[in-house]
Amino acid sequence: MTTTIELMRAHRSIRKFTQEAITPEQLSAIMAAAQSASSSSFLQASSVIRITDTALRQQVMALCGNQDYVGSAAEFWVFCADFHRHLQWVPDAKTGFAEQLLIGAIDTALMGQNALTAAESLGLGGVFIGAVRNEPVALCELLSLPKGVIPLFGLCLGHPDQHPEPKPRLPASMMFMENGYWQVHSDAGMKEYDEQVRHYYQTRTGGKKDTSWTGQIGETLAREARPFMFEFLQRQGFCLK
Ligand SMILES: Cc1cc2nc3c(=O)[nH]c(=O)nc-3n(C[C@H](O)[C@H](O)[C@H](O)COP(=O)(O)O)c2cc1C
Structure with missing residues (x-):
């Protein structure tokens, strides 16, 4: 067992934070760790938006089902798949393929996990927020996300004010x-x-x-989640072919 493995095995989502800020040095270290994640074809198809403006954070929180930790965490980052950058530098680039949605989602998820693990190694905690996809058009407008960019998940980070047990995983x-x-x-x-x-x-x-696990997945999978997603992806220039 290494200390890295021990750290990863001690992961649990944190949803309650103290008021303490994250230092600029810690932030830089977390960002560098996030950027060090592997990237498919080295496309680096991701952008991360830090929501530092207090009023904006409240608006983002409202779009995320009013989950209060989105408002109270020291940091809230929105992780996006991004092919807008590629089109800026290579205007003839062919985009809109379903495969690129996977590339953007995978690259960005790897960055997100690196960020959270780095934060946890600094004694911080956090939780991912899929609810950034609850009202994606409104979020795009609020954050000026152009075509070629989609919000995938948020990440709350801060000093833990709770110590939940690790959640048991499948055998x-x-x-x-x-x-x-x-x-x-x-x-x-x-x-x-x-x-x-x-x-x-x-x-x-x-x-x-x-609730049991099978009970929980039964509830979650009883209906289509976010039925607007295909239309939204196409609006942003993803999954066109
Ligand atoms: C992509 C993604 C989106 C998530 N969205 C939310 C969310 O919107 N709100 C929340 O409280 N937890 C969210 N979570 C956290 C999961 O509920 C949590 O990771 C899972 O229950 C396992 O618990 P653990 O992280 O404590 O081990 C999300 C996790 C992932 C990976």
């Missing part, structure tokens, strides 16, 4: 396979995992939340 045997797709179907294994997740939520919420 590794269900997620890691060898030489092909061999899904381990174990009713007993899933029952045990469901109980672990139920126990986690009960402990975290003082008994208020009584």
Whole structure:
């Protein structure tokens, strides 16, 4: 075990922060770590927007389902897939392909995870915010995101004011396979995992939340999320072909 692995295994999302600011040195270190992530074809197809203006932060928070930590975290960053930059420097570049959506999403996700891990290594905490995609057209207008840019997720960062237990993950045997797709179907294994997740939520919420993993995914996947997404992607010049 290395200290890096220990750090990664200790990850838990933080949703409550103290008032303490993040120093400029810490910010630079987190940004450098984020930028050091690998990049598909070295396209570096990402941009990150720091929301430092207090009034703007409140507006962004409102567009993110009013999740209060979006407003109270020391930092809130919006991670975007970005092909606008490429078109500026190479106007003849061919864009709009579905593959480029994947490239932008993967590059940006790798940057985001690097940023959070770097922050955690500094004793900070954070949580990703997919809710930046709740009202994407309004967010694009608020942040002046041009065509070729889409907000993928936000990241709250700050000094933790809570210490939740790590959330139990699926058994590794269900997620890691060898030489092909061999899904381990174990009713007993899933029952045990469901109980672990139920126990986690009960402990975290003082008994208020009584949900298993299969119960939770059943609720999440009962309906289409963000049904406007395909139209939005095309509006921004993604997924046209
Ligand atoms: C892309 C992405 C979007 C997320 N969006 C939200 C969000 O909008 N609000 C929130 O409270 N947590 C959000 N999360 C955090 C997840 O709920 C959390 O990572 C997951 O439940 C596992 O818990 P852990 O991070 O504490 O291990 C998001 C995570 C990811 C990766």
